Amino acid sequence: MPTVSPTSAAVAATSSKRFHWLLAALLLQFAASPFLDGTPAVILQDILFLGILLAALGVARRSRLHQFNCLLAGLCAAAVVAKYGTGLSHMDVVGNLLGAAVILLTAVEVSGYLSRQRRVDLDTVLGGLCVYLFIGVMWYLLYALVGQLDPRAFDYTVHGHDLPEPERLRLLFFFSYVSLLTTGYGDIVPMSAVARTLAVVEGITGQFYMVFFMARLVGLHVAEKMPSSR
Template sequence: MVKAPRNIVLAVRSSGKPFHFLLAALLAQLVASPFLTGEGAGVLQDLIFLILLVAASQVARHSRLYPLIMGLTALCGVCVLAKYLYDGEGPSQLSDALGVPVIFLTAVEMTRYLARQRRVDLDTVLGGLCVYLFIGAMWFTLYSLVDRLLPGAFDYTVHTRPIMTREHVDRLLFFFSYITLLTTGYGDIVPVAPVAQTLAILEGIAGQFYLVFFMARLVGLHVAEKQEAQEPSAAGRRQPGR
């Protein structure tokens, strides 16, 4: 038996269905976010998402990138706390800048783990959906960073920008990211700056490419395995009739 290289040997918790719980937690945070308001709500959401990232990165505990992922996650967590404790845009910009590679590396390691599975079950397919949600979160972080560095990069049309708080802007960019990922495009938020437009194009391409190629492959393998498992039992039921 050939031993896999250390950098691609990925460990999963022995719960049997780790991605079931991770997807449920991600969706729960997504659904609960509109109801988490007031002082401290922002830091709570950020910390919850960082915890989810740490949980997702556990599939890569034996990867060479794992120490880098955890180190960047720790720095990102410090910056998230700092942006709520200190005034100024510096901590916020730094937390966004660190958040992008953290989410990206976590999504890459999860994708590598899923792509190397010999047996594709429902949990593997749900893991693919977790990566899809992380893609939307990564682009939201990019949009937030661009909006901080280039005021006016987005036109909020029906939303009145002069009276919006930073929290409100981030909620709209979060919404815009997933709408762009799904290629729905309601048009209430419009990227104006060239860099924002390019990011929107790349997110649309990434979302469609991921669904058409990677998710379709996982679902196809899952369906094929179920059919193969059903064929022996069906043959056994036909045997006595001969």
């Protein structure tokens, strides 16, 4: 019988819980965001986002898109650094555009990786949940991009007008997940045609993903746990 070294066993245990750690990092960012305020909070959020993005890129390294996605991620990181180093406002637009592209390709990479797994365990299901959270992040970046190009694209109603950028971005982050969950509190209203279309497409994407992809993963996971009937 072949023996397994302690080092190999430790590596296998860590790799089998790769999505546990990625999901924990995403949830930690969500939990910390309400307590962060001002420009330092925006910088810290950008650093956390880049760190989580790098962690996600390491999950599906065998994808054909991986090298191209890594290149885009490097350009996105460079745009974020240039935004703070040069103070140029258009670098924000470039960073959001590249960030949305990287998140999209990362979600495609991870989804492809998950769909190829023959054994569906808890970590695989959590990986599907990570993709769901990435969808919300991608649409948040798209909303931020639309808001930068058209300041009247969103009406913040009860939150007031002429909001500082950190507060506006925080509200758009909230709006993205509210739209993904199809909750719709109505305190943030998309006004432009592009913003309304993005909100509708996000709601449809979230429902489609949960009904078909996540339901399939959970169903396979439950089926594996059930004893086979003879």
